[in-house]
Amino acid sequence: MALLEVNDLCIQFGGLRAVDDFNLNIEQGELYGLIGPNGAGKTTVFNLLTGVYRPTEGQILLDGKNITGHKTAEINRDGIARTFQNIRLFSKMSVLDNVKVALQDRYHYNTLTGILHLGSYKKLEKEMDAEAMEILSVFGMDKDAELLSSNLPYGQQRKLEIARAMATKPKLLLLDEPAAGMNPNETAELMDTISLIRDKYKMTILLIEHDMKLVSGICEKLTVLNFGRVLAQGNTKDVLSDPEVIKAYLGDE
Template structure:
């Protein structure tokens, strides 16, 4: 069974058809790319997958469950987490506490236990601290656990956002331009990290990205959008060598 199955997905804003007839199937464990020129409909597609926008038509299934039109919270609980093109961290919280935000759905204690700091609260907090540190070690952020998120370098903020998304224990991780603003060394580290996450967390990843070195280096398959419609789809090497893609996306 596919991890993500999208059939005839579309959305209209007034008279504008932003995405039209999107079909996409992503198998469990795949690292899949969604690319295209600016304004092609990539972020709009992400917003439909995560419940920010409700599709005008079409069906979205996650691991066999129909999540079409559900709320952002319901979709997150079903198993989709995402990062954003513009980093959205809790800038005044510590690095550790940013990751713990993503863990709270999995550790429960009563309001009274929290106010009075009863044993149930202390036990949950200790477990969350340990789990958050495990995730920070994956991204080599463990030494900055007590830094304010805003004090991290840009590349490390990107990694922290991915760590927080992973803390929700998703089935499918959506990465929106994860390499944006990174220098080549940071991008190389990010490529290694994403591949590590896929392999060691049994994670399925869908990413939007303009960095073709990253896309060609880690994505197994691609879908190319242009003017809201699928221009090409298939194995990464085949798609990137498609004359239609080169003309529309790479400008050559």
């Protein structure tokens, strides 16, 4: 059974069908790419998967469980974490706190304990610190833990966003244009990071990307969207040589 199963997903904004008849199957452990020209509806698909928008039709199954119509926060608890096209970090919080806040579902103490710093507070905070530092060290950011997240260089901010998403222990990770605005060195580093989380956590990843080098380099399967509809779907190599796809990207001769 597929980890993520999307059936006939559709969303309509007024008279516009931004995403229409969208189907997707992602197996456990796959690295899947979602590509398409600008305005094709890729981010809309992400917003549908994460509950930002409610689909007009269709259903989304994660691990066999129907999560259609769940709210964003619920969907994260169901097991989907994401990053954003334009970085959304908690800019006035430290790097460590950015990760710790993502851990909070798994380390529970009540408000009163937090206000009085009673009993389990110290123990749980210590455990949270330890786990957050462990995650940061996987991403090579443990030395910057005390830094304000907005003071990180651009590439590191992207990484921190991925680290924060990973801290919620998702089953599926969605990356929205992770290489946007990166120079070739940063992109190479990002590819290493993505491979690392795949190998280390056996993570299933769905990513949107325009950087074809990155897409052809790491994605195993692709779905191409154009005008809200699936244009092609399948193995990366086959899809990228599909004349329809080339036409969508480069136009007619």
